[in-house]
Amino acid sequence: MKRKKNFRIVILLLLVCTYTTTSFSQKVFVTSSPDGKLKATVLIGKDIQYSVSYANDSILSFSPISMTLDNGIVWGKNSQIQNHSTRMVNQQIETPIYKRKTITDNCNELTLHFKEGFSLIFRAYNEGFAYRFVSEQQTPFNVKDEQAIFNFPVDHKAFIAYVDAEHKSFDTQYFNSFENIYKHTRLSEWENNRLAFMPIVMGDENGKKICITESDIISYPGMYLYPNTMNKHSLKGVFAPYPDQVVQGGYNNIQAKVVSRKNYIAHYDQGDIKFPWRIIVIAENDSQLADNDMVYKLSTPQKDADFSWVKPGKVAWEWWNDWNLFNVNFKAGINNETYKYYIDFASKYGIEYVILDDGWSTPKKADLFDIVPEINLEELVSYAKSKNVGLILWAGYYAFSKDMEGICRHYSQMGIKGFKIDFMDRDDQLMTDFHYKAAEIAARYKLILDYHGTYKPTGLQRTFPNVLNHEGIYGLEQLKFEHKVVDLVTYDVTFPFIRMLAGPVDYTQGAMRNATQSNFRAIVSEPMSMGTRCRQLAQYVIFESPLSMLCDSPSNYMREEECIRYIADIPTVWDNTIALNGKIGEYITIARQKGNTWYVGSMTNWDARTLEIDLSFLGNGNYQAEIFRDGINADKAACDYRKEIIDIPENRKLKISMAPGGGYAMKVYPKTK
Numbered sequence: 310m311k312r313k314k315n316f317r318i319v320i321l322l323l324l325v326c327t328y329t330t331t332s333f334s335q336k337v338f339v340t341s342s343p344d345g346k347l348k349a350t351v352l353i354g355k356d357i358q359y360s361v362s363y364a365n366d367s368i369l370s371f372s373p374i375s376m377t378l379d380n381g382i383v384w385g386k387n388s389q390i391q392n393h394s395t396r397m398v399n400q401q402i403e404t405p406i407y408k409r410k411t412i413t414d415n416c417n418e419l420t421l422h423f424k425e426g427f428s429l430i431f432r433a434y435n436e437g438f439a440y441r442f443v444s445e446q447q448t449p450f451n452v453k454d455e456q457a458i459f460n461f462p463v464d465h466k467a468f469i470a471y472v473d474a475e476h477k478s479f480d481t482q483y484f485n486s487f488e489n490i491y492k493h494t495r496l497s498e499w500e501n502n503r504l505a506f507m508p509i510v511m512g513d514e515n516g517k518k519i520c521i522t523e524s525d526i527i528s529y530p531g532m533y534l535y536p537n538t539m540n541k542h543s544l545k546g547v548f549a550p551y552p553d554q555v556v557q558g559g560y561n562n563i564q565a566k567v568v569s570r571k572n573y574i575a576h577y578d579q580g581d582i583k584f585p586w587r588i589i590v591i592a593e594n595d596s597q598l599a600d601n602d603m604v605y606k607l608s609t610p611q612k613d614a615d616f617s618w619v620k621p622g623k624v625a626w627e628w629w630n631d632w633n634l635f636n637v638n639f640k641a642g643i644n645n646e647t648y649k650y651y652i653d654f655a656s657k658y659g660i661e662y663v664i665l666d667d668g669w670s671t672p673k674k675a676d677l678f679d680i681v682p683e684i685n686l687e688e689l690v691s692y693a694k695s696k697n698v699g700l701i702l703w704a705g706y707y708a709f710s711k712d713m714e715g716i717c718r719h720y721s722q723m724g725i726k727g728f729k730i731d732f733m734d735r736d737d738q739l740m741t742d743f744h745y746k747a748a749e750i751a752a753r754y755k756l757i758l759d760y761h762g763t764y765k766p767t768g769l770q771r772t773f774p775n776v777l778n779h780e781g782i783y784g785l786e787q788l789k790f791e792h793k794v795v796d797l798v799t800y801d802v803t804f805p806f807i808r809m810l811a812g813p814v815d816y817t818q819g820a821m822r823n824a825t826q827s828n829f830r831a832i833v834s835e836p837m838s839m840g841t842r843c844r845q846l847a848q849y850v851i852f853e854s855p856l857s858m859l860c861d862s863p864s865n866y867m868r869e870e871e872c873i874r875y876i877a878d879i880p881t882v883w884d885n886t887i888a889l890n891g892k893i894g895e896y897i898t899i900a901r902q903k904g905n906t907w908y909v910g911s912m913t914n915w916d917a918r919t920l921e922i923d924l925s926f927l928g929n930g931n932y933q934a935e936i937f938r939d940g941i942n943a944d945k946a947a948c949d950y951r952k953e954i955i956d957i958p959e960n961r962k963l964k965i966s967m968a969p970g971g972g973y974a975m976k977v978y979p980k981t982k
Contacts, residue, residue, distance in 0.1 A: 437590040446580035457546030467511035520590035531736030549737035563705025600888035608768020621855035622661025630862040654863035656696035675708040699726035727757030748773035766812030777856035823947035844972030850910030932957040943968035
């Protein structure tokens with residue numbers, strides 16, 4: 310028995326890492342995933358290169374990585390290894406606010422220490438691979454550039470979200486909203502001179518999907534992707550240089566525009582810096598992308614502070630519906646009477662928050678202490694408190710950044726519960742610093758944050774659980790405006806596999822005016838959604854969003870009692886999540902658990918679709934479901950739906966049908982006798 314045990318230990322160590330020296334004085338390290346399917350090979354010579362394979366298929370050919378300092382030193386060029394170490398990570402991460410209560414963090418880790426004062430950490434997971442640079446310097450330094458190359462063995466077809474900004478030069482593209490739909494095209498057909506933001510997903514010839522993204526951006530610029538001219542099947546990382554001169558401007562004078570930039574991408578006054586993780590997720594099928602934890606588990610753990618006060622939930626939101634109330638005896642708009650009506654609505658249905666969006670402070674002044682005369686904020690806070698409803702304030706980035714400490718202190722003392730901060734529109738080091746500092750200061754004053762108008766999440770919500778949402782998505786709000794209308798139905802069944810892999814989304818769903826493809830119109834004061842009513846209900850299950858908006862007017866919701874009751878009842882934080890099926894751009898089904906209750910949401914593209922859903926995760930026992938399905942005429946009247954109570958079959962197989970642009974939503978619970 311002892312000999313067999315020792316043999317197993319030797320095999321395990323070989324899987325964790327093997328090391329050889331080639332005849333060309335190159336050092337080779339190999340590390341594998343716990344299940345042995347993924348293998349990463351690191352080659353140390355004149356350059357540092359790595360390759361990744363999965364189930365004997367090449368995922369990445371050898372790709373160089375390095376980091377150039379402004380003093381001419383290049384970490385990764387002729388670097389000398391000092392020592393290396395390996396370890397197996399196998400732990401459970403308890404999550405206070407996430408799509409599951411517990412995450413299994415299991416990987417094999419290789420760390421290489423170099424004499425030049427840096428190290429590289431490589432991690433091999435069953436579901437992907439990641440690496441990061443770590444500085445071991447003790448003196449100030451600047452990072453001039455980082456080389457992050459992704460050499461693919463073939464010309465993959467990829468889902469690419471290009472920067473939606475003027476693309477005459479990269480400088481103009483660094484200022485963007487991080488919102489765009491996906492183009493499905495070959496890497497070799499990448500549009501000229503256009504950056505793309507991550508995540509990006511591509512497929513290989515054997516049906517696997519590969520996703521490139523990043524995690525744990527703390528005081529470092531985010532990474533864009535662009536073709537590597539040395540190889541038509543290759544991408545490289547591009548980083549916004551550090552801002553030199555920044556001026557107030559942009560939309561309503563609440564943005565900060567970069568006039569000039571330094572000749573480096575990041576500055577540090579001290580050493581011991583952990584740089585972002587570069588992540589390659591590998592999925593054997595599309596649905597695995599819709600339920601992946603790598604970004605969260607590679608991020609910095611929660612700060613040593615009490616976050617038990619953080620309260621996720623749903624938000625009654627007035628901007629999308631244009632403060633449009635009817636059957637009331639006052640003039641609806643930005644005034645206390647209107648907001649009291651929203652508060653009454655939220656209180657009646659158990660909705661946790663009401664937001665005061667753009668307009669409560671004087672426009673174009675970027676001064677959050679200058680409140681418009683139509684609003685008595687202290688009175689609204691008192692009224693909301695009496696109704697057990699919290700108030701959240703919208704804030705333009707520039708106004709909030711001018712005095713974060715004073716603003717948070719003042720409004721926390723008043724009783725405000727949080728801020729929705731908007732129009733950051735950059736991810737250079739100065740801006741990622743802002744996100745971290747704002748989260749830290751807001752947490753000190755027990756304020757929740759929704760980062761709107763910003764880049765994708767990279768795990769900050771783990772470090773600071775008071776950061777509940779990020780936008781970085783082309784959401785429903787855009788359909789108000791004719792010039793921004795896109796095929797959102799197809800996008801809805803695309804981004805859950807790509808953008809949502811990075812973390813929660815501030816999509817702002819919940820429209821009660823619903824339109825077919827031919828009937829849709831962009832209307833500012835009475836906006837509508839593309840697709841069916843049941844699609845809107847399903848989105849509250851499918852989209853990960855701890856702070857979830859109800860975008861429509863209370864007047865519309867209260868005419869749809871069944872729908873608003875269903876929405877109001879849906880949790881926003883979950884005990885477990887399962888992606889049941891899906892194909893990028895076509896359909897998706899996700900199940901989420903809270904206690905003894907499961908919610909299931911499904912959506913299709915513009916094709917009518919019938920799916921068989923496997924509910925075997927329910928286990929033993931008898932179950933019922935409250936279902937909302939597309940009505941028989943939903944292909945003509947998108948608001949048509951049917952609500953029913955059904956028994957879940959013993960074989961746990963359930964067929965569902967969806968209209969074009971349709972959806973299906975259900976609440977599953979144990980059947981009582």
